[in-house]
Amino acid sequence: MTAALRQNEQTRPTTAVPLVMEARNLVKKYGSVIAMNGADFELRPGEILAVIGDNGAGKSSLIKALSGATIPDSGEIYLDGQPVHFKSPIDARKNGIETVYQDLAVAPAMTIAENLFLGREILRPGPLGKLFRILDKKKMHDEAVRHMQGLQFAIKSMKQPVETLSGGQRQGVAVARSAAFARHVVIMDEPTAALGVREGNMVLDLIRQVRDNGLPVILISHNMPHVFEVADRIHVHRMGKRAALLNPKRISMADTVSVMTGAIKPEDLSAEMLAH
Ligand SMILES: Nc1ncnc2c1ncn2[C@@H]1O[C@H](COP(=O)(O)OP(=O)(O)OP(=O)(O)O)[C@@H](O)[C@H]1O
Numbered sequence: 001m002t003a004a005l006r007q008n009e010q011t012r013p014t015t016a017v018p019l020v021m022e023a024r025n026l027v028k029k030y031g032s033v034i035a036m037n038g039a040d041f042e043l044r045p046g047e048i049l050a051v052i053g054d055n056g057a058g059k060s061s062l063i064k065a066l067s068g069a070t071i072p073d074s075g076e077i078y079l080d081g082q083p084v085h086f087k088s089p090i091d092a093r094k095n096g097i098e099t100v101y102q103d104l105a106v107a108p109a110m111t112i113a114e115n116l117f118l119g120r121e122i123l124r125p126g127p128l129g130k131l132f133r134i135l136d137k138k139k140m141h142d143e144a145v146r147h148m149q150g151l152q153f154a155i156k157s158m159k160q161p162v163e164t165l166s167g168g169q170r171q172g173v174a175v176a177r178s179a180a181f182a183r184h185v186v187i188m189d190e191p192t193a194a195l196g197v198r199e200g201n202m203v204l205d206l207i208r209q210v211r212d213n214g215l216p217v218i219l220i221s222h223n224m225p226h227v228f229e230v231a232d233r234i235h236v237h238r239m240g241k242r243a244a245l246l247n248p249k250r251i252s253m254a255d256t257v258s259v260m261t262g263a264i265k266p267e268d269l270s271a272e273m274l275a276h
Contacts, residue, residue, distance in 0.1 A: 017044050018081070020216050021066065021097075021185055026075035028061050035061035036072065037240030043185065048207060048217045050227040050248075053237030054260055059220055060189075062237060066218070067099045067187055068092030079184060096183030100174050100191055108163035112155060113137075113144035115162050116177050147180050151209045168199025172206050179210045186210055187218045192226050204230050224253050233275040236260050245275040 023041035027034075035058050043049050053059045064070040066077065068086030077084050079095055086092045089099065106115050122136045122143070123129030129136065144158045153172055155165075162170055171191055178186050188207065192200040200223075207230055211217050221227050227234060227248070234246040236259050244259050244266035251273040258264035266274070 019043060019078070020045050020080065021218075022078040022081075023062070023066065024076045024078075026062065026065055026072045026077070028058075028065065028070065028072050034240050036065070036075075039075070039237070039241045041066065041235065041242065042245075043216050043218060044233075045216055046211060046214060047232040048211050048219055048230050050219045050221060050231035050234045051237060052221065052224075052227060052234060052256070052260060057237045057260075058240040059237050061240075063099075063187060063189060063218070063220055066092075066185075067097060069099075093181070097185045097187065098178035098182035099187040099189065100171075100178045101189050106162050106170055106174055106177075109161055111159050111161055112148075112165075112173055113141045113158040115173050116140070116144045116147065116158075116180055118177070120181065148176060150213060151176055151179065151206060153206060153209075166199060168195050168202045171195060171199075171203050175203065175206050175210065179213070179215060182215055184215075185218060186215050187220075189220045190222065191219070192221065192223055200226065224257065228253055228256075236266075238262060244269070247273055247275040 019042050021041070021043040023039060026036045026039040028036040039058065039062050041062060051059050051062065061070065065072045068089045068091045071087065077086070084095060086095070107118060110118070117140045122139050124134045124136045128134045141158055148155055148158070153176055155169070162173060165173065175188065175191060191207065192203050195203060204226060207217055207219065219227070219231065231248050234248055234256060235242055236244045236246060236256070238260065246256055246259065251269070255264060255273070259266060259269070
């Protein structure tokens with residue numbers, strides 16, 4: 001263990017609740033722009049943690065560091081208490097962290113079942129799979145049905161091409177796919193942006209179900225009503241770092257926005273408005 005790492009271990013606060021994911025003092029600079037300026041982050045088991053912040057506050061930079069899309073200049077990331085150094089999103093995926101991006105990566109012409117297993121297809125057992133790489137379509141179909149039922153996601157047939165689905169259902173497929181393969185964390189970047197009210201609510205239900213099935217969710221959103229509807233805690237990012245952790249059951253939406261913009265200082269909030 002290096003001296004710097006030992007130092008970092010010593011300065012980590014001890015929390016009663018074990019953390020699924022944690023980041024300490026992340027720094028990322030792009031030339032003279034400081035995208036992350038000593039950012040901390042904590043995700044607990046079984047929670048929906050909303051990450052909010054003004055444009056340019058550094059939310060994407062934080063999420064990219066947690067999902068392996070960028071490598072921070074300095075700072076530490078821990079998964080289940082162990083330091084991790086993701087070099088790519090594939091690296092993060094191998095560690096059980098799945099990300100649903102805003103720009104919705106589903107393959108429209110393929111069926112729902114095929115989309116769920118895209119890039120992770122199940123092959124037929126024996127030589128048919130090993131030598132001829134023939135897909136086990138029945139197994140993928142059956143697993144897709146079982147998984148969608150587990151999420152209480154109502155879809156008539158897994159054999160439907162995704163292009164026949166509504167925007168909300170497509171987003172639902174992207175969320176379901178991530179939840180199917182994430183062992184630790186699902187990160188959702190603006191999953192309800194561009195959806196109507198009914199469809200947005202459907203995706204919020206799905207996010208809750210993912211949490212209730214045991215996976216913690218990091219939800220990046222500009223949509224305050226949605227944040228307040230589903231978040232267990234709110235991480236407010238401001239000027240490249242975490243400004244506050246808020247308790248959505250005890251603070252108003254207006255005050256939350258004020259913390260985000262800097263109109264209210266976190267130290268001026270009452271203790272119950274803060275999440276612990
Ligand atoms: N690849 C990059 N090259 C240069 N500057 C960057 C890069 N990525 C982010 N930045 C800068 O870093 C700062 C933080 O950006 P970031 O995208 O992390 O913020 P954000 O909170 O996600 O913003 P938004 O809500 O607008 O997406 C901004 O000033 C941004 O211009």
